[in-house]
Amino acid sequence: MTLVLKGVMQSPVTPLKNDFSPDYETFERLVDFHVRTGATAISWPHHKAESHNLTIAERKALGEVAIKAVNKRVPVSIHVSALALEDTFDLARHAQKKGADAIIAITPYFWKYPPEAIYDYFVKLGTSFDLPLIAYNSPSYLDGIEFTGELTARLIQRLPNFIGMKEASFNSEKFFEILRAAQRLRSTFAMIVGVEYLLPSVSLGGAGSYSSAGAICPNLCIELYESCIAGDWDRARAAQYKLSELWLLFRDQYPSSLKGGCVIMGRPVGPTRPPLPTASPERVKFIEKRLIELGIVDSEPHGW
Amino acid sequence: MAGDRKDNTVSDFKFGLTHAPLTPFVHDRIDHDTYRKVIDFHLRNRAEGLALPMHAGESVSLTAEERKALAEFAIKQVAGRVPVIINVSEAGTAIASSLAAHARKAGATALICSVPYYWTPPQSMLVEHFATIGQAGGLPFFVLNSPSEFSEVEFASKSVVELLGKLPHFAGLVDMSLDWQYMIEVVTVARAVRPDFQLVSGNEYMISAGAIGATGMLSSLASVSPKLVRELYDLCRAQDYKAARAPQEDAAILFRLFRDAGPAGLKAAAKTMGRDCGAPRQPLQTLPDGAARALAAKISNVGSVKGEPRGWA
Numbered sequence: 174m175t176l177v178l179k180g181v182m183q184s185p186v187t188p189l190k191n192d193f194s195p196d197y198e199t200f201e202r203l204v205d206f207h208v209r210t211g212a213t214a215i216s217w218p219h220h221k222a223e224s225h226n227l228t229i230a231e232r233k234a235l236g237e238v239a240i241k242a243v244n245k246r247v248p249v250s251i252h253v254s255a256l257a258l259e260d261t262f263d264l265a266r267h268a269q270k271k272g273a274d275a276i277i278a279i280t281p282y283f284w285k286y287p288p289e290a291i292y293d294y295f296v297k298l299g300t301s302f303d304l305p306l307i308a309y310n311s312p313s314y315l316d317g318i319e320f321t322g323e324l325t326a327r328l329i330q331r332l333p334n335f336i337g338m339k340e341a342s343f344n345s346e347k348f349f350e351i352l353r354a355a356q357r358l359r360s361t362f363a364m365i366v367g368v369e370y371l372l373p374s375v376s377l378g379g380a381g382s383y384s385s386a387g388a389i390c391p392n393l394c395i396e397l398y399e400s401c402i403a404g405d406w407d408r409a410r411a412a413q414y415k416l417s418e419l420w421l422l423f424r425d426q427y428p429s430s431l432k433g434g435c436v437i438m439g440r441p442v443g444p445t446r447p448p449l450p451t452a453s454p455e456r457v458k459f460i461e462k463r464l465i466e467l468g469i470v471d472s473e474p475h476g477w
Numbered sequence: 478m479a480g481d482r483k484d485n486t487v488s489d490f491k492f493g494l495t496h497a498p499l500t501p502f503v504h505d506r507i508d509h510d511t512y513r514k515v516i517d518f519h520l521r522n523r524a525e526g527l528a529l530p531m532h533a534g535e536s537v538s539l540t541a542e543e544r545k546a547l548a549e550f551a552i553k554q555v556a557g558r559v560p561v562i563i564n565v566s567e568a569g570t571a572i573a574s575s576l577a578a579h580a581r582k583a584g585a586t587a588l589i590c591s592v593p594y595y596w597t598p599p600q601s602m603l604v605e606h607f608a609t610i611g612q613a614g615g616l617p618f619f620v621l622n623s624p625s626e627f628s629e630v631e632f633a634s635k636s637v638v639e640l641l642g643k644l645p646h647f648a649g650l651v652d653m654s655l656d657w658q659y660m661i662e663v664v665t666v667a668r669a670v671r672p673d674f675q676l677v678s679g680n681e682y683m684i685s686a687g688a689i690g691a692t693g694m695l696s697s698l699a700s701v702s703p704k705l706v707r708e709l710y711d712l713c714r715a716q717d718y719k720a721a722r723a724p725q726e727d728a729a730i731l732f733r734l735f736r737d738a739g740p741a742g743l744k745a746a747a748k749t750m751g752r753d754c755g756a757p758r759q760p761l762q763t764l765p766d767g768a769a770r771a772l773a774a775k776i777s778n779v780g781s782v783k784g785e786p787r788g789w790a
Contacts, residue, residue: 345655345682349729373657373685376718377725406716410690417661 176248176275176305178337178363179380180213181371181394183387184252186428186435187222187235188442195231196443197238202477203388203442204242210391210474215243216250216277216307216383220314221428224252226446229260233267240272248274250307256282258294262301269302276302277339279309280318288324299332306332309339311367312347319347322354329358339383340374341367352378368420369394372413375401385427386419388442389434389464390473415467422463426450433457437464439476490587490617492649492677492693493525494710495562499700499743500534500547501754507543508755509550514789516554518752522703522786527555528562528589532626533697535740536564537594538758541572545579552584560586565614566621568594570606577614587617589651592630600636604643607632611644618646621679623653634662641670649675651695655682664690681706681728684721687713698731701746705731705781727781734775738764745769746776751788 185207188199204215217239218224218232227235236251243249251268253261253276265276278298280291299306308328312319320338328335338355340348348364355362356378363380371382375398384394397412423431429445433452437460444451452460464470496519501511519527529551530536530544539547548563555561563580565588567573577588590610592603611618620640624631631654640647650667652660660676667674668690677693678686686694692714696706709728712721735742741757745764748754756763764772776782 343657345657345685346729346732347655348685349682349725350733353726353729370657370661372688373660376684376688378722404716404718406688409688413689414661414665417658417665420658421662 176336177361178214178248178307178365181211181387181391181398182214182216182365182381182383183207183212184216184219184383185222185239186388186432186442187218187227189444189446191443193444193446195227195235197235199442200235200238201242203440204239206440206477207387207391208243208246210387211395212247212384212387212391213381214248214250215239216252218252219383221385221431222252223428223446223449224254225256226449229255229263232264236264236268236273237271250275250277252277252309254279254282254309261298265298265302265304269304273304275305275307275336277307277309279311280315280320282315285316285318288321291318291320292324292327295328295335296331299328299335303334305334305336307337307339307365308335309341309367310351311341313342320351322350325351326354326358329355329362335359336361337363337365337380339365339367343370345373345377348374348379349377369397369413369416371397371401372409385423385431386416388431388440389438390416390419390469392473393469418463418467419469422460426452426456430456430460433460434464437461437470438473490560490648492562492587492619492651492675492695494523494707495526495528495693495695496524496699496703497528497531497533497695497697499740499747499754500530500539502758503755505758507547511754512547512550513554515752515754516551518786518789519699519703520555520558521790522699523707524559524699524703526560526562526586527551528564528695531564531589531695531697533700533740533743535758535761536566538761541567541576544576545583548580548585549583562587562589562619564589564621565610566591566594568596570609573606573610574613577610577616581614581616585616587619587648588614589619589621591621591623592627592632594627597628597630600633603630603632604636604639607640607647608643611640611646614646616646617648618644619649619651619675619677620647621651621653622659623679626653631659634659634666637663637667638670641667641674649677649693651677651679652686652691653679655680655685657685657689660686660689660691681709681732682725683709683713683728684718684725687716688718697743698728698735700743700752701735701750701776702727702731702782702785704785724781727779730779731776734772738772742772745772749773749776750785
């Protein structure tokens with residue numbers, strides 16, 4: 174259980190063929206690209222990987238590809254959240270069997286339920302498997318369903334394998350409240366910010382990020398993390414401002430625009446499954462213009 | 478456009494560590510004797526500026542006449558030792574504008590203004606509201622962004638840019654949203670237009686705000702913990718965020734206690750620390766004894782509070 178999560182961790186998108194079927198070969202390449210360009214861990218399939226639009230069978234098959242492609246160079250966590258909790262447990266069982274290093278799960282989707290229900294769910298998930306467990310907090314996407322410091326502390330006391338949280342509130346108070354409560358009980362507990370808001374989170378004690386733009390600009394992501402760790406805050410601010418502009422560019426029609434950006438960087442990953450749109454040629458042109466303006470095209474790797 | 482006035486140009490005034498004092502009442506009237514002590518307490522405890530009356534100073538429960546009198550009194554009492562920033566937030570543009578014009582005449586250094594109370598106007602109306610008030614005041618002008626207190630109305634980053642085009646005195650934004658996406662977006666777009674645009678943390682989560690680029694902090698906790706607030710601010714301005722973590726923890730605990738308890742809680746706490754500012758004005762109510770004792774117990778568990786000043790010293 175000595176899994177240390179820190180630095181810029183990548184959660185790859187899911188490459189698709191033109192008929193929207195999974196493109197296993199490109200997926201393998203993409204995972205390998207992330208590891209070669211400095212990912213400290215791989216985590217798949219987050220929502221940007223269109224987890225909701227993949228069948229359970231596809232998630233299992235692609236998960237195996239990811240684990241094999243990484244080949245133990247860095248830890249791999251599998252995101253097991255699905256609409257039906259039966260599927261979640263099925264995905265977790267599969268991840269454990271296939272050699273994943275951890276599982277990650279968001280608070281259950283759709284329903285409105287009290288904090289006690291979140292507690293029960295994570296206790297069940299955490300005690301059913303031997304793998305380290307990472308929780309995922311996203312209050313704005315899940316309409317206020319969220320972890321509090323108190324709830325996190327109770328889960329840490331109950332679950333020795335609860336090692337970290339992906340936190341995507343992007344809010345000082347919420348982030349720090351969970352961090353404070355957690356690290357008092359488990360000093361190694363890793364607070365990992367969702368997308369690249371590393372400047373405000375690492376300064377508060379955060380461990381790293383699950384990257385959004387890693388498939389586009391791995392160098393910039395790592396520059397931001399390293400300058401935060403080195404306490405070079407001027408450099409960190411410059412990198413953060415640029416990454417924030419990229420996030421605003423990609424957040425619109427996420428992850429369609431991100432996949433559109435991959436085309437520009439010479440790493441095409443195919444269309445996006447409906448109901449999400451696929452970036453139109455005009456949209457791709459616009460993204461290209463922004464990537465050139467922001468200096469990304471010149472400073473980041475092109476092709477695989 | 479920008480820079481066409483010589484007096485109080487935007488770049489002259491730096492927000493720094495500004496305290497938001499309580500407004501003391503006696504028999505439901507502003508208690509001037511105590512207010513004098515309040516002001517001197519903040520200055521002795523190293524406030525670099527005073528912003529008044531903020532919500533912690535029960536601004537919304539004061540009449541426009543009282544607010545004007547309060548501004549005059551405070552400015553006279555401060556006597557130029559630090560800048561005084563007058564809060565002109567109001568529901569109506571004209572009333573706010575008259576407060577702004579008055580503040581300038583009374584000798585205020587800068588103005589601070591929230592989105593209008595009660596209404597939930599679209600962005601274009603917000604820009605007009607601020608432009609009108611800012612022009613009436615002719616002083617460095619700060620927008621207070623606090624969506625959780627204003628039905629989630631936020632002053633959008635594109636509106637910040639629009640207002641910069643209309644109001645040469647628009648000096649900065651005081652953020653209470655604690656929202657990283659928002660703060661970064663605002664500094665990015667605003668500083669592209671005006672490099673000295675100030676981001677000010679409107680509460681005591683100074684580490685993240687400071688890392689993002691905030692250069693000032695507005696503190697209502699200063700009524701209880703001025704030393705803590707000063708230590709946190711200084712460490713964050715020095716960008717020593719590791720050392721700032723400990724004071725940030727105490728500030729976070731206190732922030733959450735007082736967010737729930739409001740000005741009534743601040744007044745109860747100030748009283749237990751030997752600075753009785755009287756009862757809050759209706760509709761706020763004095764904390765019942767039990768609640769005040771429970772709050773005092775929670776506060777005394779916060780390590781740094783032991784080192785804070787008692788009485789008016």
